[in-house]
Each structure stands twice: as structure tokens, then as C-alpha cells.
Amino acid sequence: MSTNYSALWQVLQNYLIMMPVILLHATGAAVAIMRWNRHPKISRFALIGFGIPLFLNIIMPIINSLIVSSIVGRGANTMYYGMSHNLLLSIVPSISTVFAAVGYLLLILAIFSDRPVNSSQ
Template structure:
């Protein structure tokens, strides 16, 4: 497989990530432009969406590179190849979970504890003398 074919495969893989990539890119821009409103939440959101954006690019590139390497490396058994791809799938899943955890931290960062409701006080209503 030549470099042009590999590039086409990576490009096609990137296109499948396009919806997530675009949403993450817009989210990063929105977080940065509204940073001053809630800086702590913005930091967590930027980390979460930034990781998601990074994964949209890294996963297809690494998957394609490892796949190419596994095909070229004829010494690997079918089971070894399966183990490599299973390990990568687990890694991607864990990193996606980390991105969701960061976004969850952003949702709750900077929130204040709810204030207790003031109890209604019965004040006698009688005219002043």
C-alpha cells in the first residue's frame, strides 16, 4: 500500500469523524470566548472538548498506521493482531470516557451550593396603636 492510498484511507476516516470534530471545534471556540464568565468550568470544558477534538484526529491516524504495520508485519499471528486492535479499542474507549468525565466536571464546576429557602414567618397583623 503506497502513501497516497494510506492518505485516502486516513482522510475517509477523518470524514466519518467530521460531525464530532465540528461540534468540538465550535465548542472550543465558544468556551474560549466566554472564559471570563465561569473560568473554572471553562477550563474543564476546554479540556474535555479539546481531548475530543484531538481524538477525532489521532484515532484515525493511529488506527491506519497500526493496521498498515500489522498487515506488513507477517510475523504477527491472527491472535496477536486481534490483541493489538483490542488494546487500541480499549485505549480509545478509556480516552473517550475521560473526555466525558472532563465535560461532567465542567457542568458542576463553579456551581454554588443551593441556598436554603427562608421560612415563612407568621407576623401578626394588627393595626398600630
């Protein structure tokens, strides 16, 4: 049971450390929703672009904690468990990085997407 509390504490510490970034992504997503009527295409790119990293910042500490808890819980002293968990600990962040890159690509598309030209200028 102590391992569960320690894993929960680790997740909460990660959230505390990541709080400025989580708030930034949440604010960006909220602004995209508020601006949806004016620029729906751009807001869609921005909402998904902020949403993906926000989701990753919320879910990845939990996933990492589950992997580490699994290692500790099984007593990963055997070669099999050590190798499989090392593989997980390297693949999961790699997949997360690819998704984060897609999110930032969508933010770039939102920034540089065409907007209607104002004819009064």
C-alpha cells in the same frame, strides 16, 4: 507505495465521516476559550472535556492506519504478527475509550459545576 496512498485515503475518509463530530468538539473548545474570563473553572473543564475527544478523533484514524499498514506491510501471515496486531487493535481502542470517557466526565463537571450566585435575584 500503493499501500501508503490507500492508508492515506482511508484516513481522509475517516476524517470526512467524523467531520461533524470534529467540528462540534472544536466549536465547544472555542466557546470554552471565549468564556474563560467569565467562568475560568467551568471553561477549563469544558476546554479539556472537548479537547480530549477532539484530539482522539484526529489522532485515532492515523494510529489505526499505521497498525493496519504495519500488518499489511509485514504480511502478517505468521501467528506472531497476527496475535500482536490483534492485541494492538483491541488495546488501542480500549485506551481511547477510557480517555474519551474522561473527556465526557469533564464535560459533565463543567455543566454541573457551581457558578457564582447572582445576588440581584
